[in-house]
Amino acid sequence: xxxxxxxxxxxxxxxxxxxxxxxxxxxxxxxxxxxxxxxxxxxxxxxxxxxxxxxxxxxxxxxxxxxxxxxxxxxxxxxxxxxxxxxxxxxxxxxxxxxxxxxxxxxxxxxxxxxxxxxxxxxxxxxxxxxxxxxxxxxxxxxxxxxxxxxxxxxxxxxxxxxxxxxxxxxxxxxxxxxxxxxxxxxxxxxxxxxxxxxxxxxxxxxxxxxxxxxxxxxxxxxxxxxxxxxxxxxxxxxxxxxxxxxxxxxxxxxxxxxxxxxxxxxxxxxxxxxxxxxxxxxxxxxxxxxxxxxxxxxxxxxxxxxxxxxxxxxxxxxxxxxxxxxxxxxxxxxxxxxxxxxxxxxxxxxxxxxxxxxxxxxx
Ligand code: ATP
Numbered sequence: 001x002x003x004x005x006x007x008x009x010x011x012x013x014x015x016x017x018x019x020x021x022x023x024x025x026x027x028x029x030x031x032x033x034x035x036x037x038x039x040x041x042x043x044x045x046x047x048x049x050x051x052x053x054x055x056x057x058x059x060x061x062x063x064x065x066x067x068x069x070x071x072x073x074x075x076x077x078x079x080x081x082x083x084x085x086x087x088x089x090x091x092x093x094x095x096x097x098x099x100x101x102x103x104x105x106x107x108x109x110x111x112x113x114x115x116x117x118x119x120x121x122x123x124x125x126x127x128x129x130x131x132x133x134x135x136x137x138x139x140x141x142x143x144x145x146x147x148x149x150x151x152x153x154x155x156x157x158x159x160x161x162x163x164x165x166x167x168x169x170x171x172x173x174x175x176x177x178x179x180x181x182x183x184x185x186x187x188x189x190x191x192x193x194x195x196x197x198x199x200x201x202x203x204x205x206x207x208x209x210x211x212x213x214x215x216x217x218x219x220x221x222x223x224x225x226x227x228x229x230x231x232x233x234x235x236x237x238x239x240x241x242x243x244x245x246x247x248x249x250x251x252x253x254x255x256x257x258x259x260x261x262x263x264x265x266x267x268x269x270x271x272x273x274x275x276x277x278x279x280x281x282x283x284x285x286x287x288x289x290x291x292x293x294x295x296x297x298x299x300x301x302x303x304x305x306x307x308x309x310x311x312x313x314x315x316x317x318x319x320x321x322x323x324x325x326x327x328x329x330x331x332x333x334x335x336x337x338x339x340x341x342x343x344x345x346x347x348x349x350x351x352x353x354x355x356x357x358x359x360x361x362x363x364x
Pocket of ligand 1: 017020022040041042043044045046047048049196
């Protein structure tokens with residue numbers, strides 16, 4: 001099959017509501033069978049993007065293509081796009097089974113094929129005990145699952161999930177993430193999911209598109225975004241807990257941390273910061289190690305620190321390091337730490353953009 005078929009493409013799409021620009025010029029491509037997550041905070045524009053793909057919202061400018069065809073003026077029912085909304089709209093007079101069967105009935109699929117498919121979806125979404133109930137007798141989580149099921153049962157070319165996991169917690173949320181992934185692996189429908197939760201995105205999607213203020217900030221595999229965030233917003237959004245940020249200045253191939261005067265040699269070829277006195281080092285705990293050759297830091301022992309890491313202060317700046325197995329730190333204890341050059345990420349603090357610099361050797 002031609003890889004261009006069945007894909008979703010937004011070209012130069014904008015959306016304004018009155019004077020307010022919800023979507024700045026935005027390009028997005030989803031290839032056949034791909035599963036992408038639109039990840040961003042409240043108001044980023046995720047739902048608007050999904051509604052534009054589904055045909056429920058008209059873009060102010062730009063075009064939408066499905067399977068290579070311009071569908072910008074095509075009404076929603078003709079687009080063959082299934083969408084599960086954040087607030088499920090179920091038919092109140094129909095049972096769970098019949099709510100699930102309805103989208104396939106509309107496609108004139110044979111009755112036994114409908115029954116088989118509905119049973120599969122009921123098993124996957126753990127809806128067996130409530131299959132003959134009507135929506136008013138369902139919990140919020142059960143309603144959400146029926147709504148997801150309705151998007152999954154019909155053999156649509158594209159499936160859009162708007163914040164599908166927002167009402168699930170704990171083990172149930174993990175189960176739903178696994179199921180979304182498993183169903184996608186089975187059906188291979190081109191899928192777009194929106195979420196505010198980085199973990200939802202990381203654990204379900206092949207590719208994450210980070211959006212904020214109607215713009216795409218970065219689009220890449222979860223691993224690539226985790227390893228090389230495009231800017232400080234993405235770095236903070238994908239694990240605010242995980243990456244520590246330290247202010248620094250830069251001159252003659254040396255970055256100097258403000259908090260402790262530590263000099264870190266950098267290969268500073270490529271983009272330069274707007275202001276050399278304002279750069280930021282981002283580093284994750286796995287790259288900050290307790291090591292006798294390091295610089296002194298002070299342990300801050302709290303009950304909220306996750307396992308496997310320790311909270312420290314370098315000068316007056318918090319920094320999270322890998323815990324040393326078997327070593328229990330006391331509050332206020334001074335420990336030496338070293339920063340792995342491979343884990344140092346440099347950002348221009350003025351623009352927030354990542355700098356393409358490499359850190360030459362371990363800090364000394
Ligand atoms: P959330 O995670 O809260 O659902 P989102 O990323 O899905 O947020 P959107 O719902 O797409 O964001 O909204 C993007 C921006 O557009 C928001 O500021 C919102 O208030 C605005 N907006 C969306 N729909 C309309 C509308 N019909 N009229 C006016 N403004 C709107």
